[in-house]
Amino acid sequence: MALTNGATTNGIASEDHVASFWLRYEQLKLQDVMKNVLLEDVITGYENLVLKHNEYVKEHEDEDETLNAFHQREQSLLLNFNTLQTILNRDPFVLVLIDGDGMIFNTGLMRDGESGGRQAAVLLHDVAQEWAAKNVIETPRDVKVVVRLYANLSGLADVCTKAGLISNPNQLAEFARGFTRGKTLFDFVDVGAGKDRADGKIAETFKLYLYDYHCRQILFGCSHDNGYARLLEQFTDTEPMRRVTLLEGTPFEKELAVLPFPTVKFPGLFRDSKISLPGTIDLLTGQPPRPRIDSRGLSATSGVFTPRTSSPFSPGGGIAQLDGQNLISQRLPHLRTNSIASSGNSSESEGVNSWATIAKTSSSLPYRDLPQASPSVGPPKEILRNLKGQRVDETLEYDREEVVRLKRLKMCNQHYIGNGCCHYNAGKADKCPHSHDVKLSQHQRYMLRVVARETPCKKGFECDDTKCIYGHRCPFPLATEGSSRGSGMCLNGENCRFSREMHGVDTKVVKRTLVTGAF
Known part of the structure; x- marks a missing residue:
């Protein structure tokens, strides 16, 4: 009897039947391997996802912390910015910097002494404040006005007295006192006698305030002096140029007129012509005056003594006609009247044909150049030396x-x-x-x-050449302000072409050496 499905025959198993079991076993075994591989892949992928998830969570937490830190820092910086902005915007001011040796106030104001000085301060404050509010960006209408006026008070008073602008030097001293007291931020500074004393102080004050953010604008009153062109030329191509406006008194000198700075004029507050003394050299400008007028046979009403109708102090003057100057024109009429009255009534105390009257009433006449004496150009015949044996250049x-x-x-x-x-x-x-x-x-x-003389001699103090045209000591004044103060250097500081030992040289001559022979 035959058996199927690998059954045994006569108790003996079929080989095919056994092989099928092995085949099925291998199939099951392969399936287990594939299952294990799949499970391992799933578990590995899941593990990777868990790791990435944890990383993302950690990064998110770090980002939150960083964001919070940035937010706190932003709030702190914003607070600091607002604080700094408040500080920077606190107490803005306009600086009016004036060389008082050439920017001369209205004669009527000066004659009124202390009260005139107080009124000059109020007028200058109000007109500068009004101008700044209209012309300077982000400037409030109540912006503070700071004035620094530097002048040789005694020298200026002497000149004004001799020119007949004031009756005695004390009037100018009283005017200066009133000007300083007129406003708390106004200072009329007496620099004393000496060449370039006011110039040096003004230059250093200008540099000090130029980069001060609180100082929104500098009104620089220097129209009479070309020397300030050297200072201003340094800032013609820079941003600070927009923070400087030149204030005109007398017409701008040539070198100042060509500078690209904006200008402004407050007519009636300052004189628009230089002071000239009859029969002498102008002590303020160094220019020759018009010749002295012979008053013999002339009356006080003679045409040569009559002030020009265009004078800012005459009733028909041009103060009110100029744009933006209504404030001054409204407050000065009585000063113009007083000025004329004082000129017309001066005969009661001084006499009609007195020299003081002539000087006062003829000060507005045009000048006529006089020939200047030409000093000798020849070289010194001997070498001047001080106690140390150093060469001393003769004064020019x-x-x-x-x-x-x-x-x-x-x-x-x-x-x-x-x-x-x-x-x-x-x-x-x-x-x-x-x-x-x-x-x-x-x-x-x-x-x-x-x-x-502004070029140093290469031979220095030992030079014995009588024909030497170069300088043997620095001709510039010593620095009294700024970083060079007390260093013995001049206003040029470390940029001076003269060596340090050529500054502050003793100019007292104790020995003269006659030098002969060719050089």
Whole structure:
């Protein structure tokens, strides 16, 4: 009897039947491997997801902490910014910086002494405040006005008295006192006698406030002096230029007029012409005055003594007609009247034809140039030395504006006042960077010696050349303000071309050495 499905025959198992079991077993075994692999893949993937999840959670927590830290920092910075902005916007002010030796106040105000000084302070404060509110960005209408006016008070009072602007020097002292007391932030500073004392203080004050954020604008009253062009030229290509406005009194000098700074004028508050003393050299400008007028046979009403109708102090003056100056024109009429009355009534106390009356009433007449005496240009015949044996340059009297003008021409010093330019003498004038074709008078050659003195001599104190045109000591005044103060250096500081030992040289001559022979 036959068996199926691998059954045994006569008790003997079939081989095919056994093989099928092995085959089924291998299949089941393969399925287990595939199942295990699948489970391992799933578990591995899940493990990776858990790790990434944990990383994301950690990063999120870190980001939250960072965001919170940034938020707190932002709040702190915003608070600091608002605090700083409040500090910076607190007490904004406009600085009015005036060289009082040339920016002279209305004569009527000065004659009123202390009360005139107080009124001048109030007028200047109000008109500067009104101007700033209209012309300076982000400036409130109640912006503070700070005034620093520097002048040689005694010298200025003497000049004004001699010119007949005031009756005695005490009037100007009282005016200065009233000006300082008129407003708490106003100072009329007496710098005393001495060349460039006011200039140095004004220059350092200008630099100090130029970058001060609280100082929204500097009104710089210096129209009479070309020397300030050197200071202002340093800032013509920079942002601070927009924070400076030039205040006009007398018409701007040539070098100042070409500078790109905006300008403003407060007519009637300051004189618009320089002071000139009859028969003498103007002590403020160094310019020759008009000749003295012979008053013999002339009455007080003569045309030569009658003030010009365009005078800012005359009833028909041009104060009110100028834009933005209604404030001054409204407050000064009585001063203009007083000025005329004092001139017309002066005969009661001084006499109609007294010299004081003539000086007062003729001060507005146009000037007529007088020929200037030309100093000697020749070199010294001997060498001057001090106690230490150092060479002392002889003193040169000069006109500052003429010296500045000559410096701009950049002429060859050796050609005009020295031993002759070697390039020019050799027919190679193009090799010398300086000019040789300008015609100079004897007086201008003398002034050129002042220019040459600003170049240090290479031989220094030991130079024995009587024809040497260069400087043997620094000609500039010592610094009394700023970082160079007390260092013995001049206003130029470390940029000065003269060595440190050539500053502060003793100029007292104790020995004269006669030098002969060629050099």
